Amino acid sequence: xxxxxxxxxxxxxxxxxxxxxxxxxxxxxxxxxxxxxxxxxxxxxxxxxxxxxxxxxxxxxxxxxxxxxxxxxxxxxxxxxxxxxxxxxxxxxxxxxxxxxxxxxxxxxxxxxxxxxxxxxxxxxxxxxxxxxxxxxxxxxxxxxxxxxxxxxxxxxxxxxxxxxxxxxxxxxxxxxxxxxxxxxxxxxxxxxxxxxxxxxxxxxxxxxxxxxxxxxxxxxxxxxxxxxxxxxxxxxxxxxxxxxxxxxxxxxxxxxxxxxxxxxxxxxxxxxxxxxxxxxxxxxxxxxxxxxxxxxxxxxxxxxxxxxxxxxxxxxxxxxxxxxxxxxxxxxxxxxxxxxxxxxxxxxxxxxxxxxxxxxxxxxxxxxxxxxxxxxxxxxxxxxxxxxxxxxxxxxxxxxxxxxxxxxxxxxxxxxxxxxxxxxxxxxxxxxxxxxxxxxxxxxxxxxxxxxxxxxxxxxxxxxxxxxxxxxxxxxxxxxxxxxxxxxxxxxxxxxxxxxxxxxxxxxxxxxxxxxxxxxxxxxxxxxxxxxxxxxxxxxxxxxxxxxxxxxxxxxxxxxxxxxxxxxxxxxxxxxxxxxxxxxxxxxxxxxxxxxxxxxxxxxxxxxxxxxxxxxxxxxxxxxxxxxxxxxxxxxxxxxxxxxxxxxxxxxxxxxxxxxxxxxxxxxxxxxxxxxxxxxxxxxxxxxxxxxxxx
Numbered sequence: 001x002x003x004x005x006x007x008x009x010x011x012x013x014x015x016x017x018x019x020x021x022x023x024x025x026x027x028x029x030x031x032x033x034x035x036x037x038x039x040x041x042x043x044x045x046x047x048x049x050x051x052x053x054x055x056x057x058x059x060x061x062x063x064x065x066x067x068x069x070x071x072x073x074x075x076x077x078x079x080x081x082x083x084x085x086x087x088x089x090x091x092x093x094x095x096x097x098x099x100x101x102x103x104x105x106x107x108x109x110x111x112x113x114x115x116x117x118x119x120x121x122x123x124x125x126x127x128x129x130x131x132x133x134x135x136x137x138x139x140x141x142x143x144x145x146x147x148x149x150x151x152x153x154x155x156x157x158x159x160x161x162x163x164x165x166x167x168x169x170x171x172x173x174x175x176x177x178x179x180x181x182x183x184x185x186x187x188x189x190x191x192x193x194x195x196x197x198x199x200x201x202x203x204x205x206x207x208x209x210x211x212x213x214x215x216x217x218x219x220x221x222x223x224x225x226x227x228x229x230x231x232x233x234x235x236x237x238x239x240x241x242x243x244x245x246x247x248x249x250x251x252x253x254x255x256x257x258x259x260x261x262x263x264x265x266x267x268x269x270x271x272x273x274x275x276x277x278x279x280x281x282x283x284x285x286x287x288x289x290x291x292x293x294x295x296x297x298x299x300x301x302x303x304x305x306x307x308x309x310x311x312x313x314x315x316x317x318x319x320x321x322x323x324x325x326x327x328x329x330x331x332x333x334x335x336x337x338x339x340x341x342x343x344x345x346x347x348x349x350x351x352x353x354x355x356x357x358x359x360x361x362x363x364x365x366x367x368x369x370x371x372x373x374x375x376x377x378x379x380x381x382x383x384x385x386x387x388x389x390x391x392x393x394x395x396x397x398x399x400x401x402x403x404x405x406x407x408x409x410x411x412x413x414x415x416x417x418x419x420x421x422x423x424x425x426x427x428x429x430x431x432x433x434x435x436x437x438x439x440x441x442x443x444x445x446x447x448x449x450x451x452x453x454x455x456x457x458x459x460x461x462x463x464x465x466x467x468x469x470x471x472x473x474x475x476x477x478x479x480x481x482x483x484x485x486x487x488x489x490x491x492x493x494x495x496x497x498x499x500x501x502x503x504x505x506x507x508x509x510x511x512x513x514x515x516x517x518x519x520x521x522x523x524x525x526x527x528x529x530x531x532x533x534x535x536x537x538x539x540x541x542x543x544x545x546x547x548x549x550x551x552x553x554x555x556x557x558x559x560x561x562x563x564x565x566x567x568x569x570x571x572x573x574x575x576x577x578x579x580x581x582x583x584x585x586x587x588x589x590x591x592x593x594x595x596x597x598x599x600x601x602x603x604x605x606x607x608x609x610x611x612x613x614x615x616x617x618x619x620x621x622x623x624x625x626x627x628x629x630x631x632x633x634x635x636x637x638x639x640x641x642x643x644x645x646x647x648x649x650x651x652x653x654x655x656x657x658x659x660x661x662x663x664x665x666x667x668x669x670x671x672x673x674x675x676x677x678x679x680x681x682x683x684x685x686x687x688x689x690x691x692x693x694x695x696x
Contacts, residue, residue: 008029063084064128068080081136096129130155130158145188145192145195180196180220194224197228213225217229223243224242224246236270258296279304279308290320293324294325305348308321319352325342326342343373350375350379353383357385368398380399390409392408393454396408397457406458420441420443448504458470471508478504482494482501583610588613604633622636
């Protein structure tokens with residue numbers, strides 16, 4: 001051990017950082033001391049039983065020496081313990097407190113000092129070590145608060161044991177408490193609080209006066225210490241003050257309130273006390289996180305929405321709270337306790353609409369689309385009051401007044417067109433370069449897109465005259481400002497308006513006949529007195545659209561005709577193919593048919609290969625004979641195996657296989673004998689549904 005101490009002691013005394021090799025040597029030293037105190041040999045094996053006590057005594061005596069063997073004049077007392085404390089305070093104290101001994105397959109833990117609890121000398125060693133630790137660390141300013149805290153945590157654990165024999169002056173704990181809670185020392189604030197909290201959690205609270213401890217913790221702003229003490233006294237409402245005053249844990253108050261109100265183990269009075277405290281600080285909670293505040297209200301006290309709004313005197317806070325409570329687009333609802341949107345009375349939705357109009361008017365239309373709990377008339381009044389025309393048009397359309405919605409959007413479009421034409425192109429470009437949110441031309445494009453979409457939706461359910469009432473005023477609104485744009489400065493704006501006018505023409509051509517559009521353009525007073533060149537661009541654009549649609553129609557027709565020709569040619573090839581019977585007898589009467597042409601029998605053969613006498617099929621109801629020898633038949637055997645009658649399936653089913661079809665007959669006739677009967681020989685029957693060819 002002396003050799004190992006000689007490696008790590010000099011740099012620690014000088015305050016230098018240890019090299020990796022020195023750190024390894026220091027760790028080996030701790031392991032060696034731990035093994036020796038546990039009765040184990042280093043690095044492997046066990047110490048002989050008769051030497052265990054001797055080894056432990058030698059180790060304790062070595063560690064508690066006043067000076068080292070080569071001590072200088074400036075060497076401080078207890079250099080070995082001091083060196084180990086500076087090397088790793090926590091691990092050295094762990095070595096003293098707990099030694100792990102492995103016996104074969106299980107782990108047996110023993111406290112070092114408990115190995116000698118019946119031995120007077122061991123108890124003296126234990127007390128001596130504690131006294132030395134107190135003298136070295138408490139009377140020396142070289143150790144950090146964390147290191148001092150480790151010492152007193154170690155002492156608190158030892159004092160909390162039922163068979164404890166240690167004596168520690170309580171005034172030392174008071175000194176440590178004042179040291180850790182010093183309000184004048186802002187350094188290592190979090191570290192000092194954590195050390196004191198750990199000390200209290202292992203039983204150190206019994207060493208302090210709780211009133212004095214609480215007072216010192218509040219002055220030092222140790223809010224976790226205050227929470228620990230309030231928790232023991234069940235003062236949960238005061239714990240909320242700790243969270244609100246702690247800048248590092250403010251946002252955790254929402255989880256604390258939720259857990260206390262949700263988990264069992266708390267009385268109704270305690271939960272109500274916490275909620276009353278939350279209501280008292282509701283403005284601060286909403287300011288901190290509106291979404292989490294809304295989640296708490298929706299989950300635990302949905303009936304308190306109106307009282308909460310009255311406590312929020314700031315309109316912006318009310319807006320943030322209601323937006324998170326009612327508007328699904330405002331938050332993803334993916335917090336730790338996501339809740340469905342709360343259903344409240346319509347007047348609160350309308351209050352939220354009014355606040356949306358004031359603070360974020362662009363989000364109003366999106367809210368109107370997802371919310372269904374407001375009243376239409378009141379909502380229209382609110383949007384008209386704040387002159388939000390797009391939202392008003394949406395509500396009018398939802399009400400069923402498409403024409404009213406169109407008029408609102410048309411007026412908005414005309415106002416934006418007027419603002420556009422009153423500016424010069426150079427001014428417009430300068431405004432864009434200045435970083436404005438939207439240029440006048442962009443606002444016109446946006447407004448035009450809204451009104452075109454409205455006309456599209458409305459035209460589906462209108463007649464031709466009503467469609468003209470919508471589309472032609474829109475076309476006139478786009479064409480009129482173009483006469484006012486003259487000169488080279490307005491060229492950019494004029495070209496943009498022409499493109500937008502073509503967009504209107506292309507859109508309305510789906511609902512208004514092309515001649516009516518051209519006639520309306522020629523009758524327009526703006527263009528009626530001018531030259532053809534003024535509307536040449538519009539006419540050519542419409543003709544290009546017409547040519548494109550005509551080409552598209554011709555191409556489509558050609559493709560359809562090609563497909564039809566291919567289908568019919570394959571159908572004709574199928575019905576013209578000769579058929580070969582599987583058997584030489586009728587599948588109903590089982591009698592052979594005669595191959596002689598002078599036979600009076602009429603034979604029918606299907607593409608499935610089954611052969612029948614015509615009379616047999618008629619008796620079974622599998623067909624009938626029409627005029628001009630056009631016959632409709634179905635294979636009796638195939639239809640019977642499918643569970644139906646042939647005659648019932650001929651005209652009602654298609655594409656069911658080879659037997660359920662119309663038969664096409666090829667007839668060969670000649671006169672025979674005295675009876676004058678006509679011989680009909682059916683040489684082919686095609687099993688293609690509903691395909692009938694005349695007999696030959």
